[in-house]
Amino acid sequence: MSGLCGWMGYGAGGAGKEVVDAMAAPLARFDQSAAYSEAATRSAAAVVAQAGSAHLHRDGSLLVAVWGSPVLRDAALAQQAASQGLAAALGNAWRQMGAERLSAALHGAFAICVLDEASGEAMLATDRLGTHPLYWQLAGESLLFASSADALARHPQAGNELDAQGLYNYVYFHMVPSPGTAYRQQQRLLPGEFLHYRQGRIETRPYWRMQFQEEGKRSFAELREEFLSLLRSSVREAAGGHKVGAFLSGGTDSSTIAGILCDVGGAPAQTYSIGFEAQGYDEMEYARIASRHFGTAHHEYYVTPDDVVSAIPQIAQVFDQPFGNASAVPAFYCARMARADGITRMFGGDGGDELFGGNERYAKQHVFALYERVPELLRKALLEPAVFNFPGGERVRLLRKARSYIEQASVAMPARLETYNLLGRYGPQQVFTDEFLAGADIGQPLASLSRTYGQSEAKSLINRMLALDLKITLADNDLPKVMKACELAGMEVAFPFLNDEMVAFSAGLTPQQKLNGTQLRWFFKEALRGFLPDAIITKQKHGFGLPFGVWLQQHKPLQQLASDSLTDLKKRKIVRGEFIEQLVGQHLSEHAGYHGTMVWVLMMLEQWFRQRPALRV
Known part of the structure; x- marks a missing residue:
């Protein structure tokens, strides 16, 4: 997988190096990345990654480990990193800046730990979109951490008691949303969050949060020019000297990345697609349309039911939390195909929907929100009595649809997003045993959604939903899916849409430029009209769904x-x-x-x- 691990405040004596190396072992299970480790008196750290993504520095009792290739926008800090090495420069910056300012100075995809025995302090941080996960646990006064729950569990002080709430949340969401985990003692850093440890005490705070600028006044032509420039620079930066390929589902995001990769690479991009011999699931033709349009070197594989049987135990092994997104299977076979061709880094199109307004539910919720604009007196005194009390209304199709619309529109956000939740439809008491439910709060999933939804200061419905999805859909679901599938295939992965400048650009678009009435990702599609094939722009969203x-x-x-x-x-x-x-x-x-x-x-x-x-x- 690659990642980092270690602890602060645990005295392992001469066994420190041995313990941290044991923790690091699961991080290299599938890609055989090199492991680097250091142990001080009461702290230790290890980082496991391919060349260029592993940074480790020790200066006496100060340890700094970085997983990833963070970008330093501060010129002085970048110059120090160039001359001293990234980890050493960040160690010096830690002494001057502290945890929050140091975290905010890092851009791109990364996880970092700084362990300072002299001051008795430590910091952990993950990147702004949560691409590189970090789990942590306080065991007595010791801070334990790792990029994988499997690695953290190897520390002698770590417990492995399962959390009924985490398992309940898994069945509800089909993944375990952060900051919770499947383990009672463990937690996970949220996207854009840092942890500060001092003498056995923990504090976690955000160092970054999406800030929407909803009153944009820039012209379309100006925005389009900047957008295309950012696409090129994001793809170029994400390549990082690797032999790269791109997932190509035939959707707007993956097709855009493939096209830009051809543009900036000066050669046909290596693109990879998965198909299914099942009616309504195969979208290979759209991938072929994109490939022909851009002239990519295209590679295809049709996943079979036998492939699924073979992959299921492997998928369960690579995920350190229960994970129920079946698209991990085709993503794995796609990455494995690229790996066999010598590709070392794959580009995923993830993030486009959550930045530019591409999910179907955004249009659907816009329609439901229109009902809120009807004066309450008119709704309660006239419309609802007429619709719900009409004799024989259950036999009139139009009235049944009106009732369904009003019932859903009357549910407050964000609970309205979960009205079709599978577990909710079955009923928790019908699914789970009484003994299990005694240890879980069935209201917790919606409460956690409401907390996340309420943290956004956006004024528009679309931006509040986007902020929620950056955490729930992207950081908790789609990114782990692709990261772990690629890990299983021994492949690195990068997400050009999640470049920090691209994220900031999307935050500056008006709500109408993301959702124009019920037109999804309006600006994105209009800016790429003429670049993307028309058939790709107008197609319905699907992706690598598994039949x-x-x-x-x-x-x-x-x-x-x-x-x-x-x-x-x-x-x-x-x-x-x-x-x-x-x-x-x-x-x-x-x-x-x-x-x-x-x-x-x-x-x-x-x-x-x-x-x-x-x-x-």
Whole structure:
């Protein structure tokens, strides 16, 4: 995977180096990256990464480790890094700047630790979009940390007691959202957050938060010119001297990255696509359209049900938290194909939707929000009584749709985003055992969404949703999916849209330039009109979706793997056995695509347990 790990305030004596090297081992499981480590008296750090992404410095009792290649915009600091080395320069800056200012001085994708035994202080920080994760735990007065929960668990003081709330949240969200984890003792830094440790005490604070400038007055022509320039510089910077390739799904984001890579590279970009032999899931033709348009050197692979069976245990092993996004499977095969071609870094198009307004729910919520503009007296005294009390209204299609609209529009944001949540539809009490639910708060997922949603100071609905999705959809879901899939394939990955300057640029667009009525990512598409093929601009969003539910109806080995997994999951007393039987015996035959998602989520939970046999609920 690459990453860093270590501790502060733990006296391991002469075994310090041995312990930190043991923690670092899981970080190199799949890509065999080099590991570098140092141990002082009561602190130690290790960083595991490919050349150029690992930085470690020790100056007496001061240890600095950096994973990634952070960009230094401060000229003096950049000059010091060029002459002294990045980690040494940041160690000097730590003494002058402190934790918050030092974190804010770093740009790009990174994780950093500074361990200062002389002052008894330490800092941890992850990048602004949370690309490089950092887990931490306070054990007595010792701060333990790692880029992976599996690495953190190898410290002698770390516990591995599972957290019922984290597992509940996994089934709700299909991932474990930060700052929570699957472990009771562990937490995870939020995007753009730093941790300051001093003499056994912890404080976490944001050093960066998305600030939207909603009153933009710049002309379209000026914005378009800057946008295209930023695209080129972001792709050029992300390449970093590597032999690069790009995921190409045929959507606007991946097609844009592929086209710009051809433009700045001066040669056909190496692009990689995944297809499926399943009606309604295969989008290879759009990837081919983009490839022909830009003249990329295109590579294709059709994932089969047998591939899925083979990949499932591997996916469960590489993810250090339960993870239920099935798109990790095609992403893995795509990255593996590129790795076989000698590609060392893949470009993902992730982030475009969350920066420029590309998710379908943004348009849908805009329509629901229109109901809030109707005067309350008119709604309560006239509209709602007429719609809900009309005799025989349940038999009139138009009235049924009106009732559904009003019911959803009446739910406050952000809970309205979860009205179709699978767990909510089944009902937690029908899914989980009473014993398990005794240790979880079923209201916590929506409460955490509300907290994150409420932290944004944006005035517009679209920007508040974008701020929420930067955390929930991007940092907690899509980025780990691609990062871990690439780790399993032994591949580095970069996300050009997440360049800090690009993120700041998107924050300066007006709400209408992101969502124009119900037109998604209006500015993005208009700025790229003539660059992207028209068929790509007008296509419906899809991506590397996996036809798991469809294949589960037909493919015996897949059926057997799912059945065995769910049978074993019953024994863990988390999910009710009768729910699993109903899910597989009735729900799946009624709607394979819809209910297949829950089969996948529960199957991957059991597969995650199997890869960690020492864990107990």
